Amino acid sequence: MTTDQDLSVGSALPPVYTPGSVESRLYEQWVERGYFTADVGSDRPPYVIVLPPPNVTGQLHMGHALNHTLMDVLTRWRRMQGYETLWLPGMDHAGIATQNVVERELAKEGLSRHDIGREAFVERVWQWKQEYGGRILSQMRRLGDGVDWSRERFTMDDGLSAAVLTMFKRLFDDGLIYRAERIINWCPRCLTALSDIEVEHSDDEGELVSISYGPITVATTRVETMLGDTAVAVHPDDERYAHLVGADIELPLTGRRIPIVADEHVDPSFGTGAVKVTPAHDPNDFEIGQRHNLPAITVMDERGVITAPGPFEGLDRFEARPAVTAALRELGLIVAEKRPYVHAVGHCSRCDTVVEPRLSLQWFVKVESLAKAAGDAVRDGRVAIHPPEMARNYFDWVDNMHDWCISRQLWWGHRIPVWYGPDGETVVVGPDDEAPSGDGWRQDDDVLDTWFSSGLWPFSTLGWPTDTEDLKRFYPTSVLLTGYDIIFFWVARMMMFGLYAMTDRGPAGSVPFHTIALTGLVRDERGRKMSKSSGNGIDPLSWIETYGADATRFTVARGAAPGGDVSLGDEWAQASRNFVNKLWNAARFAMLNGADAHAPLPDSSALATPDRWILSRLAFTAREVDAHLHDFEFAKACDVLFHFTWDEFCDWYVELAKLPLERGGAEGAATRTVLGHVLDALLRLWHPVIPFVTDELWRTLTGGESVVVAPWPTGLVSGGERLLDVETTYPDDEKRVAQLQAVVTEVRRFRAEQGLRPGQRVPARISGIADSSLASFEDQIRSLARLQEPTADFAETAGLVVGDIRVALDLSGAIDVAKERARLQKALDVARSEVALAEQKLGNPQFTGKAPQPVIEKMRSRLAAAQADVVRLRGQLDALPPR
RNA sequence: GGGCGCGUAGCUCAGUGGAAGAGCACCCGGCUUACAACCGGGGAGUCACAGGUUCGAACCCUGUCGUGCCCACCA
Numbered sequence: 001m002t003t004d005q006d007l008s009v010g011s012a013l014p015p016v017y018t019p020g021s022v023e024s025r026l027y028e029q030w031v032e033r034g035y036f037t038a039d040v041g042s043d044r045p046p047y048v049i050v051l052p053p054p055n056v057t058g059q060l061h062m063g064h065a066l067n068h069t070l071m072d073v074l075t076r077w078r079r080m081q082g083y084e085t086l087w088l089p090g091m092d093h094a095g096i097a098t099q100n101v102v103e104r105e106l107a108k109e110g111l112s113r114h115d116i117g118r119e120a121f122v123e124r125v126w127q128w129k130q131e132y133g134g135r136i137l138s139q140m141r142r143l144g145d146g147v148d149w150s151r152e153r154f155t156m157d158d159g160l161s162a163a164v165l166t167m168f169k170r171l172f173d174d175g176l177i178y179r180a181e182r183i184i185n186w187c188p189r190c191l192t193a194l195s196d197i198e199v200e201h202s203d204d205e206g207e208l209v210s211i212s213y214g215p216i217t218v219a220t221t222r223v224e225t226m227l228g229d230t231a232v233a234v235h236p237d238d239e240r241y242a243h244l245v246g247a248d249i250e251l252p253l254t255g256r257r258i259p260i261v262a263d264e265h266v267d268p269s270f271g272t273g274a275v276k277v278t279p280a281h282d283p284n285d286f287e288i289g290q291r292h293n294l295p296a297i298t299v300m301d302e303r304g305v306i307t308a309p310g311p312f313e314g315l316d317r318f319e320a321r322p323a324v325t326a327a328l329r330e331l332g333l334i335v336a337e338k339r340p341y342v343h344a345v346g347h348c349s350r351c352d353t354v355v356e357p358r359l360s361l362q363w364f365v366k367v368e369s370l371a372k373a374a375g376d377a378v379r380d381g382r383v384a385i386h387p388p389e390m391a392r393n394y395f396d397w398v399d400n401m402h403d404w405c406i407s408r409q410l411w412w413g414h415r416i417p418v419w420y421g422p423d424g425e426t427v428v429v430g431p432d433d434e435a436p437s438g439d440g441w442r443q444d445d446d447v448l449d450t451w452f453s454s455g456l457w458p459f460s461t462l463g464w465p466t467d468t469e470d471l472k473r474f475y476p477t478s479v480l481l482t483g484y485d486i487i488f489f490w491v492a493r494m495m496m497f498g499l500y501a502m503t504d505r506g507p508a509g510s511v512p513f514h515t516i517a518l519t520g521l522v523r524d525e526r527g528r529k530m531s532k533s534s535g536n537g538i539d540p541l542s543w544i545e546t547y548g549a550d551a552t553r554f555t556v557a558r559g560a561a562p563g564g565d566v567s568l569g570d571e572w573a574q575a576s577r578n579f580v581n582k583l584w585n586a587a588r589f590a591m592l593n594g595a596d597a598h599a600p601l602p603d604s605s606a607l608a609t610p611d612r613w614i615l616s617r618l619a620f621t622a623r624e625v626d627a628h629l630h631d632f633e634f635a636k637a638c639d640v641l642f643h644f645t646w647d648e649f650c651d652w653y654v655e656l657a658k659l660p661l662e663r664g665g666a667e668g669a670a671t672r673t674v675l676g677h678v679l680d681a682l683l684r685l686w687h688p689v690i691p692f693v694t695d696e697l698w699r700t701l702t703g704g705e706s707v708v709v710a711p712w713p714t715g716l717v718s719g720g721e722r723l724l725d726v727e728t729t730y731p732d733d734e735k736r737v738a739q740l741q742a743v744v745t746e747v748r749r750f751r752a753e754q755g756l757r758p759g760q761r762v763p764a765r766i767s768g769i770a771d772s773s774l775a776s777f778e779d780q781i782r783s784l785a786r787l788q789e790p791t792a793d794f795a796e797t798a799g800l801v802v803g804d805i806r807v808a809l810d811l812s813g814a815i816d817v818a819k820e821r822a823r824l825q826k827a828l829d830v831a832r833s834e835v836a837l838a839e840q841k842l843g844n845p846q847f848t849g850k851a852p853q854p855v856i857e858k859m860r861s862r863l864a865a866a867q868a869d870v871v872r873l874r875g876q877l878d879a880l881p882p883r
Numbered sequence: 884g885g886g887c888g889c890g891u892a893g894c895u896c897a898g899u900g901g902a903a904g905a906g907c908a909c910c911c912g913g914c915u916u917a918c919a920a921c922c923g924g925g926g927a928g929u930c931a932c933a934g935g936u937u938c939g940a941a942c943c944c945u946g947u948c949g950u951g952c953c954c955a956c957c958a
Contacts, residue, residue: 015918183956201955208958220958233958267957275958283956344884344955357956392887393953400954485953521952523895558906559895571907572895578920589917639897639905654917745924751912752924758913786915786923837902846938847901855901855939862902 013591013700017584019548023692027141035079035708036146038086040469045717047083048477049075050458051147052490053155055094056129057101060139062522063483065540066556066566068145069689070519070634071481073557076146076688077629080712086474087146088461090153091134095450096190096350099412102128118411125412139541144549144691146708151470153461155453156414162431163460164414164453167501169430176366177406179418179426183283184405186358187348188304188317192409193362195449196402197488199346199355208341209325210272212333214249216241216260219271221341222281223328224320226251227308228299229258231277233288236262238273252333253310253324261292280359296359304356317356363407363416363446367496371398374495377511383495386517386632390484397488398495406449413447420444431465455493458512459501475502480513481632483521491516517632522556522566543573550690551576557689558642560634579642580693583686586650587697590675593661597676597702599669604730608667608776610656611674612733617648618678619726622714625685641685649682652741659776659783676701681713681724740780743802747785747809750800753823754815761788763810765796770804781807799879801872817880824877831869838863 030036038046049071054064071087079085102125103113113121140147153160171177185194206221216232229251234241241260248257265288266275279289279296289296299308304317311327312320328334346355375398377383378391385391407416417429422440429435435443456464458480462471476498480491498512543552554576559566604612621644628637660671679701687694687707698707713724747764756762764787766778782788787807796808798815841847841859848856 013917016920218958222958265957270957277958282958284958285956287956343957346956389887396886396954488954569895569907574920575907578918581920582918585918585921587917592917635897643905650918651922748923749925755912758923759915834902841901841939844938848938850938851901858901 013584013588013697015585015588017548017581017693019544019550019580019692022696023142023144023549026692026695027144030146030706030708031149033706035706036087036148037150038084038148038474040473042084044082044084046086046474046478047075047078048086048088048474049479049481050461050477051087051089052480052482052486053090053092053153053454053457054136055097056091056133056154057094057097058136060136060143060540062538062540062556062568064136064140065143065543065552066522066560067481067483067519068140068143069553069556070517070560070632072143072145072553072691073634073688074479074481074629076691076708077712079146079708080684080687080710081715082711082717086148086151088151088153089137089140089145089147089149090457090461091137091155092450092454093129093154093156093413095408095410095413095447096192098125098129098133099410100190100350102412113411121411142541142544142549144553146691151461155450155457159463160453160456160460161414163456163464164448165417165429165431166465167452167456167497168417168448169428170501171365172428176370177363178366179361179363181359181361182364182405183281183286183357183359184362185346185355186302186360187351187353188302188356189351189353190348190410191302193358193360193405193407194348194355195405195451198349200349201344201346203342204345206341206343206345208271209334210336211252211276211328212335213252213276215244215247216249216274217272217335218274218276219336220276221343222321223324224306224312224317225278225281225299226276226324227254227306227310227312228278228280228297229276230279230289230294230297231258231292232260233263233266233275233277233292234260234273235266235268236264238262238266238268240268241274252331253327254308259292259294261288261294263288263291282357286359298359300356300358302358362405363418363444365404365406367401367404370496370500371401371492373499374398374492377495377499382508382511383513384515386515390487390518393484394487394492398492401492404449406452407444407446408449409445410447413450414453416444416446416448418444451489451493454490455497456501458494458498464501475505476509476511477513479515479517481517481519484518485521487518519560520566522568538568538570547573547577548580548692550580550693554579554638554690557634558638579646580690582650583645583682583690584693584697586645586654587679587683587701589654590679591701593657593675594672595676595679595701596669596672597680599673599676601673601677602670604728606666607670607674608660609733609736610653610780611670612730613737614649614653614674614678615725616728616730616734617644618681619714619724619729622681622685622724623726626715629688638689641689645682645686649678652737653678655784656780659779677723683707684710684713684723736777739803739805740777740784743781743800743805743807744784746800746802747781747787747807750798750809751786753819754798754811756811758786761786763788763791763794765790765794765808765810766805767808768803768805799876801876821877821880824873824880828870828873828877831866831873834866835863835870838866 051071052067075085075087102121105128106113106116106124116124168177185196185199187194208219208221209223210217210219211223211226213232218232220226232249234245244260245262247260249260250256251258261277265284266273277285277288277294279286279294280298281300286296288294299306300317301307306312306315306317306320312323315323325334347353348355375395378385378394385394419427419429419436419441421427421436427436453460458477459471459475462468462474464471480494482491494512499510502510540552543555551573555568555573556566558576559568559572621640624640625637628634628640657671657675660667680698683694683698683701684707687698691708695707698704698710704710711721711723714726751758751762764782766781769777790810794810797811798809798820800807800809838859842863
């Protein structure tokens, strides 16, 4: 009954898989059927991942493709295992980035944001978001992201804005938010404060200039700041200058007199050992100024233009630098010629402008207690970091964190909820409070750092501060998966905020996630960091177009070791595409031959050796895949599946199946059933990585609803049939098949070397198959090695021996004796040196005395095998016709 | 300046104490009715270098060289 019906199932599949015709149809179906919508009322254990919200301005790049694929693998895997799975998507409003985009648009119309005013500008940004924002969301659909679209959030939507206000007020009331005049990192182009991590340091070439301040000489790379000097500092123990401490000297070009002070901060061994002190323009100097009660004189405005009265007023900082130097030189005060000096210079991470330290009034989060809690949660194991080595980076940062400057002089973002009254009152307005009104009241102009709202993401997206059902059920989240480059920006902030906001959940329940899984960066085929600026970026969308979403996903997942960087090139994607097609065709073969996934699997005693072998290998593979996914070893999970699929299932099992399928009967029926069951399980195992092709095939094979909601073959947590017997393996059958493989390979090798056409059937006599359970073993060898039954006039011209099995071949004509002799001789040499090595080892009392027993056993059998090889090869050589 | 990591086949990387591996690329032969996006066969490496520990080292230790990344308020 293999039957037209069965044939029609397989013949519905074309010989080449075309992703384009499958992907969008399936994705829409998955969403419509609600597979990705989490049920807050189910009694399954929860498995939750919040998507690191991409910027609203963003487009899907390879880094997203990598992380999204891995998150999708995890959530699909867990869903199949029986977890109530929630993967929550959303976007970040991305303060500076988005504001810049809209400002550029305005600029095309010849306008600046100041021309249209704050309200109109913010309105513009919302419009922009409406029209162009979130392109990445449709791109995520293309990739196959199984996110819960019904729970999509945006950091600026009403709920999340209320969360921001609540958090701000709570921190403020607890004294953890304060406003102060401090030196902060200032971008003179973006015209806003930046937090420490928004500053990127690079080694830039500058000039170190030594200036004589009368009795004492100082050195600086930022000459123009001397206009704001209010002291010179030396080390208290520096004898060279002890007599000068307390003295007043004249500051050149200004006519001001400034003191010489002693301060521990100064390194006497650097330069002249004397430091000019500019409290308004340098963080160290600011602190020295605090300690010595020095005035802070601001000499530059927010654009980096000199404001100090005098000849330099109005000059840009970089024009002022040579100008001031020239003026000093004219006075003969440049004592040492300026010399090139490479030093670290801070740049704005957004626009690369050189950051200017600037004294200004800003809002800060007092991080000490928050950071300590964030560190402790990892230290005491409530939150695990994968890979563990990365934890060190995390500790280094949270343990040495400075207070976090959270105010930004932007318009796009959460406006700081603080109102100032006419008499200097300060009122913080929570989400449910009335804002003060009346004359003289006005709200703070600044907005909050984007990372303030993203720090709330794991709970604000679930409804916090309202204690919603979602929040109760899905917090803490299970895994946070993101690139290691974002630990400080985001991960540490979520830790601090989560632990603080959710304290009432107790120590274990307050963490934002149980596990942090860090991924690497995406690199090109030569290991260089993939980026727009180096022009080596690969657009994942173009891969999806060319090779399909599955191939794209497999390519990135296959490269993903925990925390390891991923190298990608087109050849990788091509290979993946080829693999997907291979799987497609293996399934097509099975279906064309009536593979049956429904019939009960026959009792193992009724199965043939190849059947038991493939079931054994499948069970092993499934266990490995499970274990690797547990460890976030995506590359290894892909690898074992890949090898099982191609090397074992396709190259051997499918080939071995052809014979019984052809013969039909009970033998054929059993094979069809095993084929169906193995393929079924294989498609399920592959589904998390390559969801589209597996669903298409699985539905055709089983007639089931969708593999998305099919049970995982192993490790189920609740419900569903256990598909795979992972406990039972068949070691004897594994040995037998290994033997068969060795024989077949040896015959093929011989044939290739002798230049026989692959199609040519060679008469062969096979002997030495001892095992009676392998009734068809001989036929299988003949089938796979393209041999035929011995003819009546069979005359052996070559004999191959593998283990106990001997294959005599009649090439009905001379074989290339010289070639064969050379080959045998070479093999004999190898075997002899093998024997020598093993004998030497075993003859060494040190070895036999100290090496563990299994190693010695292994060496013994190695020796025995090599000795047997020598005997056999000598026999074969002797049997060759004389020259 | 501090910290972390890496150097294994032409390329990208597994392997972390007991016979050097995979994918891609390469060479030879094939349209063997699932798949030429395929099949069969093959070559390929002083495991960066130098010492040390060990019966035994790609693996552990020390040093050197090369290379990548992160952190950093020495003017």
